[in-house]
Amino acid sequence: MKYMMTTIARFLVLTIVFAACNTEKKENTDNSADTSVAASKPSVSSKRTILFFGNSLTAGYGLDDPSQSFSGLIQKRIDSLGLDYKVVNAGVSGETTSGGNSRIDWVLKNPLDVFVLELGGNDGLRGIPVTETRKNLQAIIDKVKAKYPDAKLVLAGMQMPPSMGSQYTGEFRKLYKEIADKNNVKLIPFLLEGVGGEVKLNQKDGIHPTAEGHKIVAENVWEVLKDVL
Template sequence: MRRFKTFLVLSLLTAALFSCGGEKKEESAQKADSAPTAAKAPAAKKKIIVFFGNSLTAGYGLDDPSQGFAGLIQKRIDSLGLQYKVVNAGVSGETTSGGNSRIDWLLKQPLDVFVLELGGNDGLRGIPVSETRKNLQAILDKVKAKYPDAKRVLAGMQIPPNMGQKYATEFKDVYADLAKKNDITLIPFLLEGVGGESKLNQADGIHPTAEGHKILAENVWIRIKDLL
């Protein structure tokens, strides 16, 4: 009788252990089945906006380059939850000739929107307008050839008439002519509302302050927001 009771207790314990093990296996299987649904979906790949220009794009003279108009555009994009990353490809002192030489290296990286801001240094140096026009067109052509689906934007520039009114007028007209010829978006005058305003420019009277760049950012955003 005692042996029978002992056998009965051992049988019940064994059954209980197998039961617990089965429940744990079933629970583990349920967790495994639900794991894929709990995993986060991969983040969407951001498109690239390249700002290709000179010291204006580079944010020359600012304590923090992100205070420049290109950096402010990135902040606006982020606040709206748009999937774009801004690449600041501004080089201080760059001319259209220098940009034409540099663009081949830049185009090794993919891009979706290309904003061309060059020519101001050409005007300040009195470089022939025909040369500026040729270089800007060459840059636009290279971008289109490498990335035909990329949206191109041209930032217009103007210069004071100290080089002569004829030169200043021809220089200004280059941007509108190229935008029309290439059927691309034009920012009529990047420095609209800032150029010539001493309180919005640094001591050199050429490069905008942080407050000035906020206005530049608005001038750009108005023209590119629909492209995004």
């Protein structure tokens, strides 16, 4: 009887040990599987940001869909090329360089890698002194560089119609190149090249490009931006 009890006890112990080993083996197999699955998942890297900071031209005023704006078209181009960038449209209709200088601190709360500055057109149409426009554009650039020193900057140049007077239009035209040279930033010589003054490429106000006009503007921007990305 004593022998039988001992045998049963040994059998129970072996059963428990065997079950424990199987459980541990299953857990190890499951863990290995989990590790294998985790390792096979591609790491999701956050895309770098291109911020377009401007007025109604950037915002896409008058278009049926914001994606038709030149900044939206730039995003489509980037996606088609498989580049790891996302475009942020920070255009506000009616914005002057003064308003932009007041707004930029709030905008810079979000990280950026490329900053495209498109302001000054409304200054020119309102006849604001070029010295004032220069001061505000420089202040915006200084703030961007201070917050994100590694960011790449692009400045979109603008020109004024002859109706603003030869002296004013001449000073305004030179303004953008001088700022670009001073700050060593890329320059789009004239954002509306091939569009400004072309009736069929502008809306009824004669100022804002149509969807077709924005396609040309996007090409003007891409010609410079492609070397920056």
